[in-house]
Each structure stands twice: as C-alpha cells, then as structure tokens.
Amino acid sequence: xxxxxxxxxxxLARVAQGDxxxxxxxxxxxxxxxxxxxxRILRNREQAEEVVQEAYVxxxxxxxxxxxxxxxxxxxxxxxVRNRSLDEVRRKAGKIFVDxxxxxxxxxxxxxxxxxxxxxxxxxxxxxxxxxxxTEKRKMVCLAYLDGMSREDLxxxxxxxxxxxxxxxxxxxxxxxGCLEQ
Amino acid sequence: xxxxxxxxxLAAEYVIGTLPNSERAxxxxxxxxxxALDAEIMRWEQRLAPLLENVTPVSPPDGLxxxxxxQVSQTTSVxxxxxxxxxxxxxxxxxxxxxxxxxxxxxxxxxxxxxxxxIKPDMSPKYVAVIQEQSQSPAFLMxxxxxxxxxxxxxxxxxxxxxxxxxxWMVHESWKQPKSLGLIAKNxxxxxxxxxxxxxxxxxxxxxxxxLEPAGGSPTGVPTGPVMYAGRLVxxxx
Numbered sequence: 061x062x063x064x065x066x067x068x069x070x071x072l073a074r075v076a077q078g079d080x081x082x083x084x085x086x087x088x089x090x091x092x093x094x095x096x097x098x099x100r101i102l103r104n105r106e107q108a109e110e111v112v113q114e115a116y117v118x119x120x121x122x123x124x125x126x127x128x129x130x131x132x133x134x135x136x137x138x139x140x141v142r143n144r145s146l147d148e149v150r151r152k153a154g155k156i157f158v159d160x161x162x163x164x165x166x167x168x169x170x171x172x173x174x175x176x177x178x179x180x181x182x183x184x185x186x187x188x189x190x191x192x193x194x195t196e197k198r199k200m201v202c203l204a205y206l207d208g209m210s211r212e213d214l215x216x217x218x219x220x221x222x223x224x225x226x227x228x229x230x231x232x233x234x235x236x237x238g239c240l241e242q
Numbered sequence: 243x244x245x246x247x248x249x250x251x252l253a254a255e256y257v258i259g260t261l262p263n264s265e266r267a268x269x270x271x272x273x274x275x276x277x278a279l280d281a282e283i284m285r286w287e288q289r290l291a292p293l294l295e296n297v298t299p300v301s302p303p304d305g306l307x308x309x310x311x312x313q314v315s316q317t318t319s320v321x322x323x324x325x326x327x328x329x330x331x332x333x334x335x336x337x338x339x340x341x342x343x344x345x346x347x348x349x350x351x352x353x354x355x356x357x358x359x360x361i362k363p364d365m366s367p368k369y370v371a372v373i374q375e376q377s378q379s380p381a382f383l384m385x386x387x388x389x390x391x392x393x394x395x396x397x398x399x400x401x402x403x404x405x406x407x408x409x410x411w412m413v414h415e416s417w418k419q420p421k422s423l424g425l426i427a428k429n430x431x432x433x434x435x436x437x438x439x440x441x442x443x444x445x446x447x448x449x450x451x452x453x454l455e456p457a458g459g460s461p462t463g464v465p466t467g468p469v470m471y472a473g474r475l476v477x478x479x480x
Binding site: 084202 | 259289415
C-alpha cells in the first residue's frame with residue numbers, strides 16, 4: 061500500500077546518501093504541506109516555522125531510516141512534524157483551544173473532508189469509513205487529528221465530559237480500523 | 243482487555259494526538275525501546291494520513307530553507323562520515339575509499355579509534371562525534387562508550403591560552419540549558435564519566451559543543467564564552 065510517491069521516495073533515498081541538492085528539491089516539494097500541517101496544530105507561524113525547521117534537520121539526519129515498504133514518504137515526514145507539533149501543544153497544559161479568526165478558514169469542517177472524494181483509493185476509503193461515524197464523532201476525529209485539539213478542547217467545544225470524549229474517540233478509531241480492514 | 247488491544251488503543255490515541263502531556267511523553271520514551279508499540283504507531287499514522295489531504299498547503303516563510311541548510315551543514319561531514327563508514331563496511335575495505343576532505347577526517351578518526359582499544363575489550367558499541375567549526379577541519383574527536391558510560395575527548399587543535407579552558411557541553415532540545423560535561427584536558431586525552439541517567443537515545447539526538455571559558459570553566463554553569471565548535475554522535479563500531 062505505501063510509497064505512492066516514487067519521486068519523494070527517490071529524493072529521500074538520495075538525501076540518505078547526503079545529497080544536498082536532493083534535500084533542497086525535497087524541501088521544495090514538501091515544505092508547504094508540512095508547514096500547513098504544523099500551522100493547523102500550532103496556530104502560530106513562528107512556532108510552526110521552528111517545528112518545520114527541526115523536522116527537516118531530522119529528515120536530513122534520519123532519511124536512511126525511512127522504509128518505503130512501511131510508510132509513504134509524505135506520511136513519514138508529516139508524522140515527524142505532527143509529533144513535534146503535538147508535543148508542543150500538549151506541553152501547554154490546560155490551555156483551552158482559542159478560535160483564532162485569522163485561521164478560521166483552515167479549520168477542518170466536515171465539508172472539506174467529504175468534498176475530497178475519490179482522488180486516491182486510500183483517501184476515498186478513509187472518507188467512506190469516516191462517513192460511517194456519527195457526525196459529532198467524525199468531527200471530533202478530524203479536529204483532534206488535523207487541528208491538534210485536546211480532550212479538554214473537544215469537551216469544551218462539544219459540551220461533553222472529557223471521559224465521554226475519550227471513550228468516543230477510542231471507539232471511533234477502532235470502528236475506523238475495522239472499516240478500513242474490510 | 244488484552245495487551246495487544248492496549249497497545250493498539252494507546253497508539254491510536256497517540257497518533258490522533260489526544261493523549262495528555264504526561265502520557266504522550268511516556269509514549270515518546272517507550273516507543274524507542276518497544277518495537278511493538280512503535281510499529282503500531284506507524285500503522286495508525288499510515289491509516290489516518292489520508293486525512294492530511296484536507297490540509298491546504300501554506301508556503302513557509304522565505305529563508306527557512308537557508309536556515310535549515312546552515313543548521314544541517316554543521317553536521318554534514320559527520321553524517322557523510324557515517325555514510326562513508328556504512329559504505330566501507332559493506333565493501334569490507336575499511337578506510338580505503340576516503341577521498342578529498344574525507345581523507346583527513348577518516349585518517350584522524352581511524353587513528354583515534356586505534357587508541358580506544360584499551361577501553362573497548364568487549365567491542366561494545368562506540369559512538370564518535372567530530373566536533374568542528376562549520377565545514378572546517380575537525381577540532382575535537384569524542385568517543386562515547388555506552389557500556390562503561392565513559393567518554394574520551396581528544397583535541398586536534400592547539401591548546402587554549404593558560405588563562406582559558408575549553409569546556410564541553412551537551413545540548414538537547416528537551417533541556418532548558420546546556421549541560422556541562424567538564425573541561426577538556428589541555429595536553430592529553432582524558433576519559434570522562436558520562437551521566438548514567440541519560441538514555442543512549444538522548445546522546446544520539448544531542449549536539450556536543452565546545453566553548454572557550456575562563457580557566458577552571460564557566461563560573462555560571464552555562465557557556466559564558468563563545469561556542470566555537472559543535473558536532474553530533476555517530477556510531478563508529480558495530
């Protein structure tokens with residue numbers, strides 16, 4: 061299933077050999093996506109810039125660890141960015157998610173998830189499985205994954221206790237997994 | 243609930259991002275040594291990644307690539323030395339393929355590794371950092387023995403003036419400030435104990451830096467003089 065992107069895979073293989081030109085091409089091909097991923101979660105351009113900078117240094121140092129048979133290249137790189145971004149937002153414990161008008165157009169709403177449609181098989185399949193979730197649960201999954209909302213943020217937004225949010229997310233994820241494996 | 247369910251749910255919640263800070267930090271640590279958990283995390287990353295299609299790309303600020311490249315160039319020769327070592331190991335012709343600038347690095351490193359013989363009778367994994375100025379020749383060579391928790395540092399530049407000392411620091415992103423590993427001996431190689439509390443992975447992700455300090459070392463516990471050299475560890479023995 062993975063490694064849909066032979067161009068990025070080839071660039072990563074060259075980066076693993078210390079090829080600086082390939083690194084520059086890899087940056088050009090992937091940085092606007094990775095920056096957007098960080099920005100969605102962190103909602104702060106400077107922090108997003110720092111995380112993306114760190115992530116590319118890590119990509120340079122660890123490109124040899126990338127395994128094309130396990131992950132698609134963009135998934136591997138995005139995971140580095142998401143993990144650092146999430147570490148950062150979770151560290152600010154107790155911070156209630158604040159709606160930032162300037163970034164409103166970036167927030168996941170259901171529409172964007174649904175209008176994607178069958179551009180790629182796995183996207184279509186995940187969307188189909190997401191549609192199998194109740195609306196609120198689907199929104200929770202998207203807001204957690206894409207916008208980095210904590211249990212507390214989601215409890216606040218949906219007017220549910222945190223325990224309920226936790227249970228709903230776990231069940232939704234397991235339901236998604238079951239659906240994807242069908 | 244079985245152990246596997248536990249790992250699966252933990253990985254799922256980690257990847258979706260809703261684990262509270264302390265649990266998240268716990269998973270970050272645990273996945274380094276728990277390959278089942280690590281693999282489960284990667285499976286969830288792969289499952290949910292199509293959602294990223296929803297993220298509209300945003301151009302990063304101009305100049306970010308330059309910043310990244312200058313940060314990366316500081317470690318380039320170390321990284322390519324590591325790559326070089328792998329290539330050599332694959333060809334079982336140690337140290338013969340060195341060319342250009344790599345020759346000097348490889349030669350000094352090889353010499354240094356020979357010296358380490360007495361402290362590695364068991365051939366435990368060794369790690370070496372070439373601590374240098376940006377793209378200049380090496381200034382210090384440091385080897386770390388993970389079994390004995392000792393580090394040896396060798397200066398290959400002239401010693402500082404009598405009223406100055408070089409001090410070795412370890413810098414890690416998760417620390418608020420650098421940690422001093424001690425002063426570098428002026429004329430001889432010195433074995434220094436490393437803290438046993440520090441996980442090997444922390445060493446691998448750390449930067450080692452050398453600053454010029456007043457004789458006796460920094461009076462404040464953080465570098466006060468200029469940070470002159472920096473490098474990172476690479477594994478140098480199997």
